Amino acid sequence: MKASDSHFRFRLDLSYIGTEYDGWQSQVSGRAVQDVLEKALATALRQPVRIAGASRTDAGVHAMHQVATFDFPTSIDLFRLQGSLKGLLPPTIGVRRLEQVDPKFHAIEDAIGKAYRYRFWLDTRRNPFQEPFAWSVSSPCDRSLMEKAAQDLLGEHDFTSFCAADSTAKTKIRLIHDIKWEHDGPICDLWIVGQGFLKQMVRVIAGTLLQIGAGRRPADSIPDILAAKDRIEAGITAPARGLTLMRIFYGRMESWDEIRRSLTW
Amino acid sequence: MKASDSHFRFRLDLSYIGTEYDGWQSQVSGRAVQDVLEKALATALRQPVRIAGASRTDAGVHAMHQVATFDFPTSIDLFRLQGSLKGLLPPTIGVRRLEQVDPKFHAIEDAIGKAYRYRFWLDTRRNPFQEPFAWSVSSPCDRSLMEKAAQDLLGEHDFTSFCAADSTAKTKIRLIHDIKWEHDGPICDLWIVGQGFLKQMVRVIAGTLLQIGAGRRPADSIPDILAAKDRIEAGITAPARGLTLMRIFYGRMESWDEIRRSLTW
DSSP: OOOTTSOEEEEEEEEEOGGGSSOSSOOTTSOSHHHHHHHHHHHHHTSOOOEEESOOOOTTOEEEEEEEEEEESSOOOHHHHHHHHHHHSOTTEEEEEEEEEOTTOOTTTTEEEEEEEEEEEEOSSOOTTTGGGSEEEOSOOOHHHHHHHHGGGOEEEEOGGGSOTTOOOSOOEEEEEEEEEEEETTEEEEEEEESOOOTTHHHHHHHHHHHHHTTSSOTTOHHHHHHHTOGGGSOOOOOGGGEEEEEEEESSOOOHHHHHHHTTO | OOOTTSOEEEEEEEEEOGGGSSOSSOOTTSOSHHHHHHHHHHHHHTSOOOEEESOOOOTTOEEEEEEEEEEESSOOOHHHHHHHHHHHSOTTEEEEEEEEEOTTOOTTTTEEEEEEEEEEEEOSSOOTTTGGGSEEEOSOOOHHHHHHHHGGGOEEEEOGGGSOTTOOOSOOEEEEEEEEEEEETTEEEEEEEESOOOTTHHHHHHHHHHHHHTTSSOTTOHHHHHHHTOGGGSOOOOOGGGEEEEEEEESSOOOHHHHHHHTTO
16 A cells, blocks of 8 residues: 555545635635644644645635545554544534545545535525525525526536636536535525536536526526636626535545435534 | 503514523623624614513523514614614524514513424534534444433423522423434434423433433433432533524424424524
């Protein structure tokens, strides 16, 4: 299991509350999830550690399941390290799993799919329990229009219109495998499973669908927006707090049942 | 609808995250939920307002449903006030409902029952999404022992042993109508419905049941603890963060189905 350049590789499966952090990727502020994790690992392992995450979640975006790896020159007592991390990390970051993996395992390149959930809270009244995890929308919204419009996003498309203008991705073509809606009173959850996502893609999709539900855009406007390949044709970027990275897939895609089960750890 | 002493009475149905506050009841710190609400109401209505809550939740205890009333000398534009409160209150307090009621309505005296939920997170790994709302217990716990023991709490008993030692309640006799358990992976929810509860009663019950589940007390020890009428015979007081006041009943008790529906607003 030892790699050619003499290191061991370890995989962390994580969960965090995005509201508290400047996104996943290391920032000068030191307030990115990566910064806080690297600091805790360096303290526990008594030497600097560099981690690589599967998904660069934006500031404010939550993760029920994020995957990261780090290399280390020696083997590690994983049970002990997991205990140390629980003490060193703030209550808003949890380590779901910690294991040694093949040094060839790559958190980004080996990920074959991801599931995101965007939560809308469709009620004029505030629910403090949902506030940090949903976009509270007071204006009337026709959920069936949103559901209908979302169907046009399925499959392989050039998602330039639904991508942050400053994205540096080489290609904007992405494949959306599945879309699912769940409703529970004012809670309206949009689940999207895809091979990979562009910068702010799910948030621009959520913002555009909400505008469709609110009657500001026709329900059949998605194909035209996609065809335009221009960010200004799509809707607003929905707030980060409503978005949660729910699951990253390795080896094979997972069914909705498997995703559901993974949520209960 | 105007009372004899010339005032109108208004009812607030509230929801709040207890972690952020020094409990319900007004404190010198000004950080009690009551303080924050009275300040917001005074700002919105341009004169001092005194509110009376149905339940004095402890510091750190959450409320999905709390009821309070206040009197005011004139009628109020309720739609407008609810909008103002949304702006004036912090995101951790929500007004679920605001209405004018009979001036004889009394939030405490008219309450005929309450439903509390105590949530255990039974896993050594931390879940940041559950952390603020559950008691994380790392030691092994037999849920069936907890469920079995809890049955002995049903009905009318003298709950002196399960009551904070500094309670000033005249009688410690209380009636527990129903107890229900819900399990979802590491989440273990204890639901208790009763006529009324003594200070810290649900938390002492939760702490004692957890000790039974962990094998530190026999599963049949509840009757002896009740009979002792002595706080030191019961277990530890479970952390406030795991407790949520879920529902207050007026007029008649509600079924589990009705309670469940009320949770989605």
